[in-house]
Amino acid sequence: DGGITQSPKYLFRKEGQNVTLSCEQNLNHDAMYWYRQDPGQGLRLIYYSQIVNDFQKGDIAEGYSVSREKKESFPLTVTSAQKNPTAFYLCASLQGSGNQPQHFGDGTRLSIL
Amino acid sequence: AQSVTQLDSHVSVSEGTPVLLRCNYSSSYSPSLFWYVQHPNKGLQLLLKYTSAATLVKGINGFEAEFKKSETSFHLTKPSAHMSDAAEYFCVVRITSGTYKYIFGTGTRLKVLA
Numbered sequence: 001d002g003g004i005t006q007s008p009k010y011l012f013r014k015e016g017q018n019v020t021l022s023c024e025q026n027l028n029h030d031a032m033y034w035y036r037q038d039p040g041q042g043l044r045l046i047y048y049s050q051i052v053n054d055f056q057k058g059d060i061a062e063g064y065s066v067s068r069e070k071k072e073s074f075p076l077t078v079t080s081a082q083k084n085p086t087a088f089y090l091c092a093s094l095q096g097s098g099n100q101p102q103h104f105g106d107g108t109r110l111s112i113l
Numbered sequence: 114a115q116s117v118t119q120l121d122s123h124v125s126v127s128e129g130t131p132v133l134l135r136c137n138y139s140s141s142y143s144p145s146l147f148w149y150v151q152h153p154n155k156g157l158q159l160l161l162k163y164t165s166a167a168t169l170v171k172g173i174n175g176f177e178a179e180f181k182k183s184e185t186s187f188h189l190t191k192p193s194a195h196m197s198d199a200a201e202y203f204c205v206v207r208i209t210s211g212t213y214k215y216i217f218g219t220g221t222r223l224k225v226l227a
Contacts, residue, residue: 006156042219106155
């Protein structure tokens with residue numbers, strides 16, 4: 001079945017550590033997204049990529065980095081510069097036309113130890 | 114500028130009664146609108162979408178939404194709530210520009226009482 005796989009499901013970070021969240025899709029979608037979800041705030045866009053080797057900052061990119069070396073993969077690194085990383089992180093993908101809906105993975109929950 | 118407002122953060126209904134989740138949007142252009150559902154610790158699942166075709170849109174699990182341009186609304190309804198409908202619901206509008214970006218409402222948590 002086609003879909004988006006996020007791993008791990010739960011992740012713990014120590015102070016000063018960088019951690020990387022994985023997002024893989026086999027839908028052959030061109031665009032991929034990372035969102036952060038906090039209670040009562042909906043989803044906020046961190047980074048997005050419309051094509052391989054290209055990505056743009058979203059509304060809350062500070063303290064995060066991404067790469068898009070392959071069409072099917074869009075990993076997100078939460079750096080030590082992100083002071084409040086505890087959140088639920090969602091990856092999404094989109095095929096072609098912007099009238100299409102995004103498809104979402106099941107998320108990664110990141111917590112600080 | 115585009116924006117989306119979900120008017121209720123929490124809605125409670127009894128099982129078997131109608132559901133109404135309200136969403137208002139702001140858009141300079143003809144918008145694309147979506148409703149998603151999210152169960153705890155899960156991703157978002159598409160319920161339905163409006164993309165300038167019929168104004169009454171039918172989705173999965175008995176949900177539907179009506180696009181009302183004059184009221185800039187896209188409310189989600191279901192005639193009879195089921196316990197399995199308890200979840201968080203998000204109204205989403207696509208930014209009408211060269212980039213494919215989406216704006217999410219802050220969500221409405223639906224509680225279904227037995």
